[in-house]
Amino acid sequence: MNGPPSPSPARWFQALRRTRLGEPCLKTYGLECVELLRRARVAFQxxxxLKENFRMTQLEAVLRMLEEHECDFVDALGRDLHKPRFETVVSELILVKNEALHAINNLKKWMQPQHVERNLSTSLDECVVISEPLGVVFIVGTWCSPVQMCLVPLVGAIAAGNCAIIGPSECAAHTAELLHRLTPFYLDNECFHVILLGTNDLPEVVELKFDHVFFTGNREEGSRIAQAAARTLTPVTLILGGKNPCYVDQHCDIATTAQRIAWARFQNAGQSLVAPDYILCHADVKARLVQALKCCVMQFYGSDPQESRSFGRMVNLEIFNRLRDTLWRSGKVAVGGQVIEAEKYIAPTVLTEVSESDPIMQQEIFGPVLPLLTVNDVDEAIAFISKQEKPLCVYAYSSNSKVISRLMSETSSGSFCSNDCILQSLTVALPFGGVGATGMGSFHGRYSFDTFSHRKSCLLRGTRFECVTYLRYPPYEDRNLSLMTWASTLSQKSQGWCQIL
Structure with a gap:
């Protein structure tokens, strides 16, 4: 099936001109949402x-949109988050391209029916699992990764054969407006839509009844989304934030450890769902680690990070003020600590002498602040992590494989990474998602395809061999039951399960 008709050159250049000039887009209102949902549902029905060719065409269109408008995305994210071009390209655009290319290369295999093991009673039947699209899905992105968290789930939704409505975060307004303008020029105009909403409008839109809701954001908003979805029995995937612990053992390369932690915590000015939220540092290496982190900040951003082109800003004053107030009431500043409200600037900051009861430890940190607590051994670190709510990520740095193995097996989290940070959340071959209060469901690669698919069980049987299947029919006879029990015993011995004919 062919994609949407190409717009006229005049309309194309007009759209590009509006994008570059930052002309504001109008908010999408309730009646418009209803109409867009209706159009998408009609297209899906x-x-x-359904066709592989259509899905391929749309995935390739996502790639073209990112390639042809890289500068526009860099500009939009620069306006929203003061995000450096390097970070935008690497952590937003390339990540989405990798997902799209992975889906394109594997789509045929993913769409094929999967044959399952047969047993004695189905030995002459065909047993398959078919992945069918859910319908019209609603994808709600977060402001801290506004391109990645809208388009990576969209790739999975397209690959699985769904129509989709995307709701970018209003906090990243320039990026949201860019997606709103560009999407109609690349994706099918009936199947895919971008709507511009306020956070408070989301539950009302969710109640319009989608076939699946994919939400990325904080727990408070995620709870409201889940409650709204529950009222219409709509399944949800929630990727929520949490306090991600990072254990630093006494047996590790401190210089490399500090570099990797500092990169993960301070990129995008610390505004990340997957960055290490606090360090549990072995007491023997605390002083060395603090000094190494200080050197990393100097190496990464110079003597004055405010002047660095590699360091971002807080997305808005509300989040800036919340973090500033929390920072001033927690621990002792060992590195950084400077704040400038007019620029929404908070310097890369390391806090020491932090206690578990400090405000900085009571909520997730969306900003460039890294608290450091000390522990005496790995047992104490595991105990500390285990008594908190399950985090989205757990990180551990150690050259001792037994320490890594213990932290991986004795703590529960959405994901785990040893001797680095964040990478496990960027790999297309690994599922990424939360557990407990950090969410439900997962995505990336094949896991995104499965999230947006219904795996339908199909048993294809003919009408032959009624001479055997008649045993199950009334009137029930002891002789028939004995034969069926005997057959089940044979099946159990040969295949490891008990199966009645």
Whole structure:
């Protein structure tokens, strides 16, 4: 099936001109959302998204949009988050491209029915699992990764054959407006839509009844989304933030450890769901680690990070003020600590002498602040992590494989990474998602395809061999039960399960 018709050159250049000039887009209102949902549902019911060719065309269009408008995305994220071009390209655009290319290369295999093991009673039947699209899905992105968290789930939704409505975060307004303008020029105009909403409008839109809701954001908003979805029995995937612990053992390369932690915590000015939220440092290496982190900040951003082109800003004053107030009431500043409200600037900061009861330890940190607590051994670190709510990520730095193994097996989290940070959340071959209060469901690669698919069980049987299947029919006879029990015993011995004919 062909994609949407190409717009006229005049309309194309007009759209590009509006994008570059930053002309504001109008907010999407309730009646418009209803109409867009209706159009998407009509398109889905017409089978528009079912063909492999259509899905391929749309995935390739996502790639073209990112390639042809890289500068526009860099500009939008620069306006929203003061995000350096390097970070935008690497952590936003390339990541989405990798997902799209992975889906394109594997789509045929993913769409094929999966044959399952047969047993004695189905030995002459065909047992398959078919992945069918859910329908019209609602994807709600977060402001801290506004391109990645809108388009990576969209890739999975397209690959699985769904129509989708995307709701970018209003906090990253320039990026949201860019997606709103560009999407109609690349993706099918009936199947895919971008809406511009306020956070408070989201539950009302969710109640319009989608076939799946994919939400990325904080727990408070995620709870409201889940409650709204529950009222219409809509399944949800929630990727929520949490306090991600990072254990630093006495047996590790301190210089490398400090570099990797500092990179993960301070990129995007610390505004990340997957950055290490606090360090549990072995007491023997605390002083060395603090000094190494100080050197890393100097190496990365110079003597004055405010002047660095590699360091971002807080997305808005509300989040800036919340973090500033929390920072001033927690621990002791060992590195950084400077704040400038007019620029929404908070310097890369390391806090020491932090206690578990400090405000900085009571909520997730969306900013460039890294608290450091000390522990005496790995047992104490595991105990500390285990008594908190399950985090989205756990990180551990040690050259001792037994220490790594213990932290991986004795703590529960959405994901785990040893001797580095964040990378486990960027790999297309690994599922990424939360557990407990950090969310439900997962995505990336094949796991995104499965999230947006219904795995339908299909048993294909003919009408032959009624001479055997008649045993199950009334009137029930002891002789028939004995035969069925005997057959089940044979099946159990040969295949490891008990199966009645």
């Amino acid at each position: 017409a089978g528009r998204t």
